[in-house]
Amino acid sequence: MAFLELTDIRKQFGQAVAVEDFNLKVDRGEFVSFLGPSGCGKTTTLRMIAGFEIPTEGSVTIDGADITNKAPNQRNVGMVFQSYALFPNMTVAQNIGFGLRIRKESESAIKERVDEMLALIHLEQKGHSYPSQLSGGQQQRVALARALAIRPQVLLLDEPLSALDAKIRVSLRAEIRAIQRKLGITAIYVTHDQEEALSISDRIVVMSQGHMEQVGTPFEIYNFPQTAFVASFVGTLNTTTAEVVDSAKGILQIDGARLATAEKLDGRQKGDKVTIAIRPERFSFASEQKKANVVDCRIENITFLGSIVRIQVSIGSGKYFMDTFNNPFLELPKVGDKDQVTCSREAVLVLKD
Amino acid sequence: MKKKINLWAWFWIVLGALYFLVPLYGTFDFSLREKRGVLSLLAYQNVLADPRFRDSFTYSTLMALATIVVGLLLIVPTAYWVHLRLPQVRPLIEFITLMPFVVPAIVLVFGLIRIYSGPPLALTNSDQLTNFLLMCGYVIISMPYTYRSVDTGLRAIDVRTLTEAAQSLGAGWFTILFRIIFPNIRAALLSGAFLTFAIVIGEFTLASLLGRPAFGPYLVYMGNNRAYEPAALAIISLALTWAAIGLIQLLSHGRPGQEQVGGVH
Numbered sequence: 001m002a003f004l005e006l007t008d009i010r011k012q013f014g015q016a017v018a019v020e021d022f023n024l025k026v027d028r029g030e031f032v033s034f035l036g037p038s039g040c041g042k043t044t045t046l047r048m049i050a051g052f053e054i055p056t057e058g059s060v061t062i063d064g065a066d067i068t069n070k071a072p073n074q075r076n077v078g079m080v081f082q083s084y085a086l087f088p089n090m091t092v093a094q095n096i097g098f099g100l101r102i103r104k105e106s107e108s109a110i111k112e113r114v115d116e117m118l119a120l121i122h123l124e125q126k127g128h129s130y131p132s133q134l135s136g137g138q139q140q141r142v143a144l145a146r147a148l149a150i151r152p153q154v155l156l157l158d159e160p161l162s163a164l165d166a167k168i169r170v171s172l173r174a175e176i177r178a179i180q181r182k183l184g185i186t187a188i189y190v191t192h193d194q195e196e197a198l199s200i201s202d203r204i205v206v207m208s209q210g211h212m213e214q215v216g217t218p219f220e221i222y223n224f225p226q227t228a229f230v231a232s233f234v235g236t237l238n239t240t241t242a243e244v245v246d247s248a249k250g251i252l253q254i255d256g257a258r259l260a261t262a263e264k265l266d267g268r269q270k271g272d273k274v275t276i277a278i279r280p281e282r283f284s285f286a287s288e289q290k291k292a293n294v295v296d297c298r299i300e301n302i303t304f305l306g307s308i309v310r311i312q313v314s315i316g317s318g319k320y321f322m323d324t325f326n327n328p329f330l331e332l333p334k335v336g337d338k339d340q341v342t343c344s345r346e347a348v349l350v351l352k353d
Numbered sequence: 354m355k356k357k358i359n360l361w362a363w364f365w366i367v368l369g370a371l372y373f374l375v376p377l378y379g380t381f382d383f384s385l386r387e388k389r390g391v392l393s394l395l396a397y398q399n400v401l402a403d404p405r406f407r408d409s410f411t412y413s414t415l416m417a418l419a420t421i422v423v424g425l426l427l428i429v430p431t432a433y434w435v436h437l438r439l440p441q442v443r444p445l446i447e448f449i450t451l452m453p454f455v456v457p458a459i460v461l462v463f464g465l466i467r468i469y470s471g472p473p474l475a476l477t478n479s480d481q482l483t484n485f486l487l488m489c490g491y492v493i494i495s496m497p498y499t500y501r502s503v504d505t506g507l508r509a510i511d512v513r514t515l516t517e518a519a520q521s522l523g524a525g526w527f528t529i530l531f532r533i534i535f536p537n538i539r540a541a542l543l544s545g546a547f548l549t550f551a552i553v554i555g556e557f558t559l560a561s562l563l564g565r566p567a568f569g570p571y572l573v574y575m576g577n578n579r580a581y582e583p584a585a586l587a588i589i590s591l592a593l594t595w596a597a598i599g600l601i602q603l604l605s606h607g608r609p610g611q612e613q614v615g616g617v618h
Contacts, residue, residue: 052517072520083511085518089536099522143518150522 003028003186004154009058011044018044019210031180033189033197036207042190046156051075062153078147082159084139086131092142093127099150117145120179137168155187173200194234198222206230228351231277238320244272255316257295261348275351282347283322286340299337313341384584396585405571413568417553420491421546424499432503433534436512450500453493458558465490483563490559495549506541543604547597
């Protein structure tokens, strides 16, 4: 049985539907991210787990217990906020010990737990500091320690790194993941940053307009997007409309060129339109020997991105991106050159309608 | 580089200071001239020796403290709830709290007397109940100042997130209000409290018409019957007000600043 379970969740604010048909089972110790653009319902769903919003329909259970209508302070759920939400009138140690004092634990037990948490976040020397005396990164680590100090059943993180600069974000997300693994705590992480979600999660729930678009591991989400939204939201992706030429052999036609896909085209007839997607890194320049899935192209633009060189090519009337690793000893084509590109049959993804 | 002195800025500062200080000096100087031909503190001695001064001042101080406590207990939870759950009713609450500026104290006190001088709530029948009625009137007339101070304090903190953070840690409403919200709007509470104190100490209309021995009616009585003592009383009142403002400054700087001192490390 799943540790955290959201069943048929629907949330409506007046006439506006914020979340609909949301079903998710999270195992104990799993790290699941809700990924999507602003307004997609990811934070609303998180707030329903925390108890700050009550679902219009559906239920939330933790470890078999229905907590759908429980007040937030009656749930054993820790939460980390984007704006840290540390209590400005309390020291770091008092902030971390706040939840334990509410639970009327003994002073010695509180001190022991606070010291343990300070060691966990590597801020042993900052116990007597006030939040205003800490940097943003330090404040967020204190917020994490405060949420963990009460030994919550589930840890909720609402875009905890959004207010921090890029370098700190990368190091802190690794720290959050390491702490989560060490404690074996079930965590739900809300973010609109695809790189963050891909790097930190066991599974990702991609959301759009209140609906779950796709649930899967970062590998599945990135490599096998099932909808046009997931394909466009996660990573850079070439999408286009193709016409079915031979559904049995998986032959498609795009902009005058023919490509084969490994995906099944069951139920598609010749002439049907399908949306296909190809990752830029799955394209490569065709060698002399390569004959299958080879299409003529023209080099339109070349962008140097450090470790990667992004080349824009036109195939027929359509424009596509192709990524290749930067190799200083290989000569790049020039804008305007005519060439041939190829990709494997497996690289041509057919998206759901 | 030598700093350029802005003469116009100093001109306006000196002009403003003179506007306030010259009448004050005049009052102070007058208060020292009770003895013919010499400067003395006789008027101050007379005032401080008068048992009515001590009694009325003590009475008004106690009424002010009661008003502050009741006013804050009424207004802080209201303003907090409006910030947290009912932001759409903020204009209505602001309108209500501005009513004492529109409805004169004389209208308020006659309304109170008319409603509470007979059954079912005959509050003017005893001194204690009349004191209670007076305190309620003071809460109303100090409401514009108290509400605005509290509202400003609440706007300066992230009420919703702090509340939710405390709730997620298991705190109930009482704990949130008294351990999170009150301490974090302390300066605003003190500001509201001392404004209330200043208003109640000098208030005349309500106390006079409800027949209570407050400091305001005593000031008017002295003004009507003595020459130099009212000036001394004005200076004493001013000193007390300044002391109250000084106390605000002192008490609101007791903790480390709220400002961020470090960037992202």
